[in-house]
Amino acid sequence: MITLYTFATPNGHKASVLLEELGLTYKVHKIDVVAGENRHPDYLAVSPIGKVPAVVEDLPAGKKRRLFGSGAILLHYAERTGRLLPDGVDDRAEAMSWFQLGISDLGPTAVDMFRFSVRAPEKIPYAIDLFKGELVRCYTAMEARLAEVEYLAGTYSIADIACYPFIAVAGLANPGLLERYPNMKRWHDAIAERPAVKRGMAVPDY
Numbered sequence: 001m002i003t004l005y006t007f008a009t010p011n012g013h014k015a016s017v018l019l020e021e022l023g024l025t026y027k028v029h030k031i032d033v034v035a036g037e038n039r040h041p042d043y044l045a046v047s048p049i050g051k052v053p054a055v056v057e058d059l060p061a062g063k064k065r066r067l068f069g070s071g072a073i074l075l076h077y078a079e080r081t082g083r084l085l086p087d088g089v090d091d092r093a094e095a096m097s098w099f100q101l102g103i104s105d106l107g108p109t110a111v112d113m114f115r116f117s118v119r120a121p122e123k124i125p126y127a128i129d130l131f132k133g134e135l136v137r138c139y140t141a142m143e144a145r146l147a148e149v150e151y152l153a154g155t156y157s158i159a160d161i162a163c164y165p166f167i168a169v170a171g172l173a174n175p176g177l178l179e180r181y182p183n184m185k186r187w188h189d190a191i192a193e194r195p196a197v198k199r200g201m202a203v204p205d206y
Contacts, residue, residue, distance in 0.1 A: 001025065001027065002024060002025065002026035002058075003027050003028075003029055004019065004026050004027070004028050004029065004053060004054075004055050005029045005031050005043065005052060006030065006031065007032065007033050007038075007052045007053075008204060009052065010110070010169050011052060011053060011070045012053045012070075012203070013165040014053070014162060015055065015070055016053075016200040016201070016204075017164070017197050017201065018074050018078075018084070018161055019077070020196035020197070020203075021083075021084065021161070021196040021200070022083060023196075024081075031052050038050040038052060046066050046068060047068035047069075048068065051068065051069065054067065054068040054069070054073075055068075055073055071099075071100075071103040071162070074099070074158040074162060075099070075158065078157075084157050085158060086153055086154065086155060086157065091153060091155075095154075095158070096159075097159075098163070099153075099157070099159040099162050101159075101162075102161075102162025102163035102166070103162050105134070106135075106162075106166050106167075107166055110166045110169070112127075113128070113132060113134075116128050116131060135170075140181075142184050142187075143181040143182075143184050146183035146184055146186070146187045151187065152187075165201070168188065168192065168201070171188065
C-alpha cells in the first residue's frame with residue numbers, strides 16, 4: 001500500500017495525478033501546511049525539510065520505502081511501471097528536459113512569485129519583476145514547444161504532469177493568461193479533461 005502525504009498545492013497534485021494515471025492503489029494522509037503539520041517530527045521523518053508531497057510504501061517483510069518531493073515520486077513510479085516515459089533514447093532525453101523544467105524552473109519560480117507578490121508583507125518590485133520574467137520565459141518555451149507537438153515529450157508523460165498543475169493554477173489566478181499562449185491553452189485544456197487528472201487534482205479533498 002502507498003500512503004500519499006499531500007496538501008492541495010500544485011506540487012501535491014503532481015503526485016496524486018501521477019498515481020491516478022497509473023491506477024496505483026493509495027491512501028491519502030492530508031498534511032495541513034497552513035496549520036504547520038509539515039513541521040511535526042513524525043512528518044519530518046518522512047520528508048526531512050517538511051515539504052509535500054511525500055509517499056511511504058509498505059514493502060514485504062515489514063519494510064517501508066519513502067520518497068519525498070514531487071520529482072522523485074514522478075520519476076520513481078514512471079520508471080518502476082514503465083509508463084509515462086517515452087521508450088527511445090532521444091525521446092526520453094527530450095521528456096526529461098521538460099520534466100526538469102517543471103520541477104526546477106516552472107514550479108519554484110511560480111512559488112516564489114506567489115510569495116513575493118501575494119504573501120510578502122512588503123512588496124519588492126525587483127523580486128516581483130524578476131520572477132514574472134522567469135515565468136514568461138517558461139511560458140514562452142512551452143508555447144514554442146507545444147506549437148510543434150501535442151504534449152511536451154511528444155506523447156503524454158511525466159513532463160506534462162510536472163508542469164500542468166502550475167499552469168492550471170496560473171490560469172485560474174490570471175484570467176486571460178492562457179489566451180496569450182494558444183498552444184499552451186490547447187495542451188492545458190486537453191489535459192484538464194483527462195479523468196485521472198480530474199481525480200488527482202481533487203486530492204486531498206475528494
